[in-house]
Amino acid sequence: MPPAAPPKPLARRILGHALRLGVAAAGIAYIVKTVRWTGGVAADGSPEPGFLDLLRDADPGLLLLGLALAALSIPVSSYRWWGLLRAAAVPMPFLRTLRLTYVGNFFNYCIPVGSTGGDVVKAYYAGRGHDRGTGGKTAVWLSVFVDRCSGLFGLLVLATLVGVTQLGDETIRPVVLTVGVVVLAGALAIAGYGWGPTFRGLRLARLDRLRGVGGVFRAARVYREQGMRPVVRAIALTLAVHGLLTVSAACAGLALGLGEHVSLGRLLVVLPLCIAAAAVPLTYQGLGVMEALAISTLAAGDSADNGIVGMLLFLRGYQLTSGFVGAVLLLAFPMEKPGS
Template sequence: MKKLLATLLKIAVSAAIIGYLVYDATQGKGNANVFANLVNQPKHWGILVLAWWSCAVAVLLTFIRWWYLVRALDIPCPFFDAIRIGFWGYLFNLAPLGIVGGDLVKAVMLDHEHPNNRAKALASVLVDRVIGLYVLFVVASAAILLTGLWRIDVAEIKNICWATFAITVGGGFGLAFVMGPEAWVGRAIRTVGRIPRAGPPLESLIRAVRMFNRRPRVLVLASLMTVGVHGFFAVGCYLIACGLPGNHLSFAQHFVVMPLSAAMQVIPVPIGPTEFALDYFYANVPAAAGPPIAKGQGLVVSLVYRLITVLIAALGVFYYFGNRRELVEVIHEAEQDK
């Protein structure tokens, strides 16, 4: 019953966010209605296809990064097996609410195919997620500095920029501390583990990261791959904006707004937070050139981006039909672990 109520709550939150954004976007007058513009004005389909390819390359890079981390932990996972498992994980991350998460599916699937590696499998997906999230803020911070966005005369955007800097610097110091010698950090980790409810998961996460403390080269190369991941996603989002009618933010600005919007994915609601963030940035960051950006333009861009990610994830369906029985077993096992 609790699981059902939690699922219904997540559905309600997602529906409320998207419903509010759509309502707000339709309050424009005449041609300011972005949905009317989307239907009535021409689209650049070739550019939208390029956007799909850019996002697809970004997704593929995440699979390669995870495979690299898996191999660094001495799990003999072949490259194409990692791609197959990666597609399953990506598909389940976008699946309807209530289904087990993609990261857990990846870890269980990896352990299923390479037994007696459960701890390493979990470490690989946890560290993969940590690297992806931290480098996201690094990319956004660099783009903020290069574009000078932190100097614009919008108080809320300035605050977001400074918060991004703080998270980047604080996260860097935190990771450096966690990767220190056991004599330095062991007691602190055990203290964290005693925090009610949140402590044990945090301790597990820190222990997972520390599996790589003697493999700094692996972490550096995985981080460089992650810069490419966020770069291709930012390019994909910019191409989506170029392919749709209406003015949009600049190429460089998308390297700020796309990573920061993607950071909202940490909220356990599959749809809504990222769309809300991108729409907020489009409404509050001044366009570098051209007329003012129409109300709701960010929502339209984010919804097309969401559609593209679903089309990419649909490739995982082919793996499902080829390995249906195995996947059902993995889902059942993941549900028990959850």
């Protein structure tokens, strides 16, 4: 067994926490500065509702529809991870995978440890009962990592696919083209890793012998030997997962009257990018980061800022709901080793 990695120096840990707290504080300050809490008068003399007015007058039907769509995304997300586990020959019932997904969401959304904390918890509990020497634990951790990466890449694919229908929008066109280039590069990388001639030509087999991470690449061989089909399926399922989540957020935006300021098509392009930005563990649930990206990219004017902030607030509320379900499952049914 390789020696455990030495702990990070105290100064580095303190610096990392200070950096994250600073970014979070900046995000909160940005939101507070952007939001107009009370109503006013627009430049054309028409009344302009404040943030609290928008929340009070929101369409409850659309908000509930958004919550239902977000809830539907959880089983599909679990099925995506379950498929990666099965492809890696890791036995696990689907219901246990679903339960671990909810528990992971609790740590992702309800505890400010970063958006990757739930992934660590999922991998830890899923790996219990598997012998490290057989590679079972490595395969579990790799499946979680691939699940996370396929989710992020799928968000970019979703934004590109919707963006193709919005190329006539001059505001959003540069964003779509930029993301499309990233998607093309990622697709070529996946195809190259899975295609035998490219794998041999670039001598990628040497990665299996790298010290420290060679075991990861050896575990990844199971996906490559299947022509990367499990990864492609995971990305395809991501379109369903984040399609539901994107539409749920759009429902919240429409419930707040955001449709008066920005087209639905533009919303459906920008929202996947905001969700991807929130997955970067800089602030709690991307606080401030999502708002800044959405406001700058949607370019809908100051009158839309309240609706954008409110939409993202409800999106976080939907995600928190799934986290609370995970908390109930964790408290009511303590996690045990498979078969114990």
